[in-house]
Amino acid sequence: MTSLTIPSPGGRLASTVVAMAVRQRAVIGDEVTYVVLDRQWQVVEPVEAYLEYLRQEQYSLNTVRLYAQGLASWWSMLEDGGLDWSRVKVDDLARFKRRLRDRGIDSTVITLRPEQTAASSTVDVGLSSVLGFYRYHAIVTGVPAARQFYEHVMGGTMEARSRYASFLGHLGGGQDRRVIGRRREPKGPPPFLTPQQMKVIKDDAGRLERGTGWCGDLRLRLFWTLLEETGLRLAEALLLRHRDWQPGTGTTAFVEVQPLEDGRRRLRAKNQQHRRVYISDELDDLYGEYLFLLVELGVDVQDDLPVFVNLYRGEFGRPLRPETIYDWIEGFKRRHPLLPSRWTPHWFRHTHATALLLAGVPEHVVQRRLGHRDIHTLMTTYAHVTEDAAMRAAADWKALVARWGATA
CATH class of the missing domain: 1.10.443.10 (Intergrase catalytic core)
Known part of the structure; x- marks a missing residue:
């Protein structure tokens, strides 16, 4: 968990200990947004570049908040394993999916009474945030490994797309077949009041x-x-x-x-x-x-x-x-x-x-x-x-x- 900086009884500031990357709410003037901080409380620059793109494209604050949370969880897993974000593999995404589903529980530990798993929508948002992040860096910033990772996961190339489109639009469309699939819960009719x-x-x-x-x-x-x-x-x-x-x-x-x-x-x-x-x-x-x-x-x-x-x-x-x-x-x-x-x-x-x-x-x-x-x-x-x-x-x-x- 994350512990905040708390004034000590002697008047000095106690040391700050961060055990995972976190999503942080930020207020700049009248604007409210979200950023992702690593364990040293530093802004994660690759993630911030992607989130800034979302802001410039006028995605809703709620979308930025959800994607920042998903990428904070992804960055936390990378830090736990000492992984370079630009050198990840499909197996890492599969592990991330299990981590989201099990609410961050270490998959190497077997529990006799497992905790309740996360909702499929939570897992879905987490995966979408990671795939949108790598697609952005593959096309906009030109990171070769990001392109390879994204195409491997989606099972298709980016050649047919001439510009960077909304990640909410391309993640489910076209002929792409994900290597890491998602099981969606059946969607019933919307509820109403009499x-x-x-x-x-x-x-x-x-x-x-x-x-x-x-x-x-x-x-x-x-x-x-x-x-x-x-x-x-x-x-x-x-x-x-x-x-x-x-x-x-x-x-x-x-x-x-x-x-x-x-x-x-x-x-x-x-x-x-x-x-x-x-x-x-x-x-x-x-x-x-x-x-x-x-x-x-x-x-x-x-x-x-x-x-x-x-x-x-x-x-x-x-x-x-x-x-x-x-x-x-x-x-x-x-x-x-x-x-x-x-x-x-x-x-x-x-x-x-x-x-x-x-x-x-x-x-x-x-x-x-x-x-x-x-x-x-x-x-x-x-x-x-x-x-x-x-x-x-x-x-x-x-x-x-x-x-x-x-x-x-």
Whole structure:
């Protein structure tokens, strides 16, 4: 494990001991990123060159974080074995795969009660980060051994590719056959919430009581209603600014999803594409009531201010963080143990797509509303919806969608 530098009782700094390479979060001005440090707390330059490429290509902060973690594990294994990163073999990658699967346990030690193995997605990200790293150095920096290693693992040459493409694109495409394979877990249909379950969530956040007005957190009531009615991702909702919310003044209200990102909150609008999502009068009215609440509480509402801000915890008026949403969810699950225990904000997005398709909304309309780059993504993810007629009996989906005004 890694021990941090801690002030000793005598006032001197204790010696720093690092037993493995680590991923380190770094803040430069308003930018947040991740780097990989070796055992001497030095930046691993070959890895940093690759991560910088990802930053310049505007990969999301989460992608940089995951790949930095995978490469930190890879570099740690190289240091354990005294290996040169530019002289590795396929056997080393196979050993790395076992190391990831066994959560870093020494494969030479036999345990009578083995620990739980890592999820296949963890192993998959680790392998992808290493292969992307070597492909980058094979093509961009011209390390011959990196090219040989990558081609040996992938079972094909790079001659057909004229430029360095996204590692997420080339790792699974083309005619490449990996020597080190990956077993993917079967992917089932995406989970969703029923209209009744969404009502429980919204009512727990905030509800309108006769004679007393709104009880609870109107802000969270608006947040969950927005996710239900628009299918926005968590990051897209939290990045939404007041200027992006266009009230209905004689026309249909809508929200503009902008290609924004916030490094400090680790938020980035996926696909970085602009789209317009129409909303119902009910949701627009709820937003209007929320604006009155902000003014009453003393929030200086500006066009560039995020819609969702801290009101009851954290620094007042600052942008709401994802951690606050997940903290509320944990409390909700304790209050409502009968609802699905694994539900997340993204379930609202799956529910939105499911409801639209079950209500007969054309696929291309659903695609544009969700912000998918192509309709293939929609059809492969929700293929089961249009084929399973029994799902239509689970709830009155058409009535639910009719309230949204989704086809406006």
